[in-house]
Amino acid sequence: MTDLRNDTFLRALMKESVEYTPVWMMRQAGRYLPEYKATRAEAGDFLSLCKNADLACAVTLQPLERFPLDAAILFSDILTIPDAMGLGLYFESGEGPRFRKTVRTEQDVDGLIQPTMNGELDYVMNAVRVIRRELNGRVPLIGFSGSPWTLATYMVEGGSSKDFRHIKAMMYSQPQVLHKLLDRLALCVTDYLNAQIIAGAQAVQIFDTWGGVLGHREYREFSLSYMQRIVEGLIREHDGRRVPVILFTKNGGQWLEVMADTGADALGLDWTTHIGEARARVGSKVALQGNMDPCVLYSSPKRIRAEVKRILDDYGPGTGHVFNLGHGIHQFANPEHAAAFVDAVHELSAR
Amino acid sequence: MTDLRNDTFLRALMKESVEYTPVWMMRQAGRYLPEYKATRAEAGDFLSLCKNADLACAVTLQPLERFPLDAAILFSDILTIPDAMGLGLYFESGEGPRFRKTVRTEQDVDGLIQPTMNGELDYVMNAVRVIRRELNGRVPLIGFSGSPWTLATYMVEGGSSKDFRHIKAMMYSQPQVLHKLLDRLALCVTDYLNAQIIAGAQAVQIFDTWGGVLGHREYREFSLSYMQRIVEGLIREHDGRRVPVILFTKNGGQWLEVMADTGADALGLDWTTHIGEARARVGSKVALQGNMDPCVLYSSPKRIRAEVKRILDDYGPGTGHVFNLGHGIHQFANPEHAAAFVDAVHELSAR
Numbered sequence: 065m066t067d068l069r070n071d072t073f074l075r076a077l078m079k080e081s082v083e084y085t086p087v088w089m090m091r092q093a094g095r096y097l098p099e100y101k102a103t104r105a106e107a108g109d110f111l112s113l114c115k116n117a118d119l120a121c122a123v124t125l126q127p128l129e130r131f132p133l134d135a136a137i138l139f140s141d142i143l144t145i146p147d148a149m150g151l152g153l154y155f156e157s158g159e160g161p162r163f164r165k166t167v168r169t170e171q172d173v174d175g176l177i178q179p180t181m182n183g184e185l186d187y188v189m190n191a192v193r194v195i196r197r198e199l200n201g202r203v204p205l206i207g208f209s210g211s212p213w214t215l216a217t218y219m220v221e222g223g224s225s226k227d228f229r230h231i232k233a234m235m236y237s238q239p240q241v242l243h244k245l246l247d248r249l250a251l252c253v254t255d256y257l258n259a260q261i262i263a264g265a266q267a268v269q270i271f272d273t274w275g276g277v278l279g280h281r282e283y284r285e286f287s288l289s290y291m292q293r294i295v296e297g298l299i300r301e302h303d304g305r306r307v308p309v310i311l312f313t314k315n316g317g318q319w320l321e322v323m324a325d326t327g328a329d330a331l332g333l334d335w336t337t338h339i340g341e342a343r344a345r346v347g348s349k350v351a352l353q354g355n356m357d358p359c360v361l362y363s364s365p366k367r368i369r370a371e372v373k374r375i376l377d378d379y380g381p382g383t384g385h386v387f388n389l390g391h392g393i394h395q396f397a398n399p400e401h402a403a404a405f406v407d408a409v410h411e412l413s414a415r
Numbered sequence: 416m417t418d419l420r421n422d423t424f425l426r427a428l429m430k431e432s433v434e435y436t437p438v439w440m441m442r443q444a445g446r447y448l449p450e451y452k453a454t455r456a457e458a459g460d461f462l463s464l465c466k467n468a469d470l471a472c473a474v475t476l477q478p479l480e481r482f483p484l485d486a487a488i489l490f491s492d493i494l495t496i497p498d499a500m501g502l503g504l505y506f507e508s509g510e511g512p513r514f515r516k517t518v519r520t521e522q523d524v525d526g527l528i529q530p531t532m533n534g535e536l537d538y539v540m541n542a543v544r545v546i547r548r549e550l551n552g553r554v555p556l557i558g559f560s561g562s563p564w565t566l567a568t569y570m571v572e573g574g575s576s577k578d579f580r581h582i583k584a585m586m587y588s589q590p591q592v593l594h595k596l597l598d599r600l601a602l603c604v605t606d607y608l609n610a611q612i613i614a615g616a617q618a619v620q621i622f623d624t625w626g627g628v629l630g631h632r633e634y635r636e637f638s639l640s641y642m643q644r645i646v647e648g649l650i651r652e653h654d655g656r657r658v659p660v661i662l663f664t665k666n667g668g669q670w671l672e673v674m675a676d677t678g679a680d681a682l683g684l685d686w687t688t689h690i691g692e693a694r695a696r697v698g699s700k701v702a703l704q705g706n707m708d709p710c711v712l713y714s715s716p717k718r719i720r721a722e723v724k725r726i727l728d729d730y731g732p733g734t735g736h737v738f739n740l741g742h743g744i745h746q747f748a749n750p751e752h753a754a755a756f757v758d759a760v761h762e763l764s765a766r
Contacts, residue, residue, distance in 0.1 A: 227745060232710035236718055276666075279686040279708050281725075315627075318668050318687060335630040336669060357630050359583035367587055374632075394578060 070203045073135040074267060077308035077330050077351050079384040085376065085413035086134035087406055088206070091392030092127040093139045097399055099126050110155050111147075114140050120191040121198050128202065130399060131406040134386075135203050135267070138195060138260070140188055142210035142271055145252055146219045148179035159223070166222040168230065170238075173245045179252065181259035188256070189263040196264030207265025209256050211272035211313075212249035212294075213287035216242065228277055235286060242286065250290040254297040261299045261307050269310040269332070270294065276315025283319055292326040310353055314391060317342070324349040334390035340378040351384040356405070358389040361397040365404035372408040387413070421554045424486040425618060428659035428681050428702050430735040436727065436764035437485035438757055439557070442743030443478040444490045448750055450477050461506050462498075465491050471542040472549050479553065481750060482757040485737075486554050486618070489546060489611070491539055493561035493622055496603055497570045499530035510574070517573040519581065521589075524596045530603065532610035539607070540614040547615030558616025560607050562623035562664075563600035563645075564638035567593065579628055586637060593637065601641040605648040612650045612658050620661040620683070621645065627666025634670055643677040661704055665742060668693070675700040685741035691729040702735040707756070709740040712748040716755035723759040738764070 068074070072086040094100055103123050107113035114120055124139040143161050147153035152164030167173060179185050196205050218224070220231040220242075234242045257268045275287040295309055311323050312332025323331050324346040333342055333354035342352055360371045372387070379385045387409045393402065419425070423437040445451055454474050458464035465471055475490040494512050498504035503515030518524060530536050547556050569575070571582040571593075585593045608619045626638040646660055662674050663683025674682050675697040684693055684705035693703055711722045723738070730736045738760045744753065 227710075229710065229713065229745065229747060232708070233713035236708075236711050236714035236722075276687065280689045282708075283687075315666060315687075336627065336634075336666075338631045357583070357587075357633075359578075359580065360587050362580065362584035363587035371587075394580065396580060 087387035087409040088135040093123045095395035096397040117191040117194040121194045137206040148184035150177040162223040167219045192263035204266035207260030207268045209253045212246045212290040214274045267308045272313040275313035353386040355390040361401045369408040438738035438760040439486040444474045446746035447748040466538045468542040468545040472545045488557040499535035501528040513574040518570045543614035555617035558611030558619045560604045563597045563641040565625045618659045623664040626664035704737040706741045712752045720759040
């Protein structure tokens with residue numbers, strides 16, 4: 065493996081000194097880029113794109129060709145694990161992800177396939193290897209997974225949900241069934257992230273997209289505790305270097321203190337939390353990643369720059385900040401505005 | 416007007432002593448009740464039901480016939496004001512509310528009708544008068560409105576939204592246009608709630624359903640400041656009695672301190688916040704209303720009772736608590752479980 069030429073992202077996550085605040089964008093390889101849409105059309109559909117290592121690599125690198133981003137993130141879907149467990153992931157246009165089977169009973173949990181990393185999920189590791197090779201030391205590669213709770217919401221509901229009716233009914237009525245499912249998922253996510261690390265991921269992020277719909281107690285019991293178990297099971301050093309882990313619970317701003325106690329290296333923040341106040345709350349335990357509202361990209365380069373400055377000022381002096389959006393970049397964002405965003409972070413944070 | 420026979424709800428909101436913790440349920444008149452569905456079918460559609468005072472009164476009273484609730488809430492829609500402003504509200508089955516016209520420019524804002532309370536919106540006041548008369552002093556009647564920000568999201572997006580793309584583009588690019596719209600709405604909501612108070616509402620609640628999608632700064636500037644202005648403009652005493660005002664920002668758990676500074680009498684809480692910690696944060700400034708996850712109603716009477724006990728214990732001794740769900744009751748909730756919920760609150764909180 066080639067030496068990293070830009071390790072600013074990794075150093076900021078470890079709270080080591082940096083020359084400027086590193087930046088990447090959640091969902092930076094995505095539909096807002098015409099070149100992404102072209103590659104996706106070539107692949108046929110979304111899952112075929114994820115499963116073709118060369119095309120997954122191509123779309124992973126596309127945003128790096130446009131913008132001087134400080135990290136690449138594996139292009140994949142968060143639902144690879146449930147799909148590999150036998151649920152049959154598919155996408156209906158405009159409908160979001162769907163599963164052919166749902167998980168509603170203990171028998172359903174028992175019937176899940178235990179996927180292997182060199183079997184059902186090898187295509188993901190293969191993509192990591194190809195991307196890492198093609199990156200050739202330019203910037204670090206981030207691996208990722210959905211959190212057990214977040215994966216479980218899709219598995220129990222059968223797709224996206226607005227009210228989380230079925231999984232919450234299970235949580236309040238048959239918590240032992242849900243715990244059994246989450247337990248299976250936590251083991252699998254640990255293996256999955258470790259396999260990504262061995263294949264070449266230099267940092268990993270756990271996306272807890274739906275942890276914020278839980279009550280304060282249920283968040284700890286049904287989401288956080290499983291993320292903590294994953295953090296404890298992860299390879300934390302590889303190839304002679306620390307592999308940082310980032311936890312991101314969307315709408316988790318009330319729970320940063322307990323998130324920081326998991327042993328993660330960094331927390332992702334959405335835009336509802338003042339990053340300076342978050343920093344004061346978590347102290348020196350973790351670095352912070354975030355937190356511009358992606359909708360700011362709908363405004364002008366000037367307004368974007370002002371917002372970047374506010375967030376940098378809010379964070380204050382010193383390291384431990386990775387700049388990002390507070391959620392994935394929207395499909396209608398203007399790529400030129402994304403460029404203005406990345407440039408503003410670099411210019412305004414230069415020490 | 417008849418004297419109130421049960422004013423527990425009003426006393427708890429004023430932090431006066433009570434014999435038990437009063438309880439009502441957001442959306443307590445709704446699709447989970449077969450008698451509601453029957454009346455709605457009789458009315459034809461949702462808007463016709465809102466506009467027919469006798470039928471609106473009938474559905475308002477239905478949950479009181481089933482459960483010993485401590486308050487009634489006006490049956491109406493949160494989008495009556497935008498509809499009266501000329502946007503043309505309609506409902507597509509399964510699609511939620513839609514508007515025939517949207518508000519995207521300053522010209523659109525200038526073109527809005529200024530509705531009057533004895534004109535376009537008189538049907539709401541008429542419903543309040545009929546319901547108050549039929550309640551005949553049984554329990555207090557709550558009036559309500561959507562917050563200016565929440566109303567604006569529907570007006571700008573043209574209906575429900577997942578990403579709030581258009582209103583956020585307006586907020587970040589043309590904040591003066593959005594302020595002009597919010598200003599119009601704040602004036603109208605103030606008149607609307609005052610007219611409800613004069614017509615007979617004995618407390619009012621402002622539903623800020625979508626304030627939680629805002630950044631921490633934008634929440635203050637585009638939602639909270641307008642709610643504060645409304646609170647300052649409300650009739651606070653009527654018929655010789657204080658008229659309490661309740662602010663409810665869904666997903667607003669990070670902002671309770673500034674919400675408490677508006678001068679509102681009480682804050683609504685969703686289930687993501689520990690009500691005891693919320694109480695410590697707001698001190699003696701406000702009462703608290705909440706905060707059971709409505710999905711707990713999908714479990715069993717025993718589990719519901721345990722959850723009620725936890726929340727009562729979390730709040731701790733003393734007055735200032737109105738029990739409620741943290742959001743509207745779901746259409747698939749079992750009415751018998753709602754009964755178990757109401758009974759559990761009364762029994763477990765009896766002093």
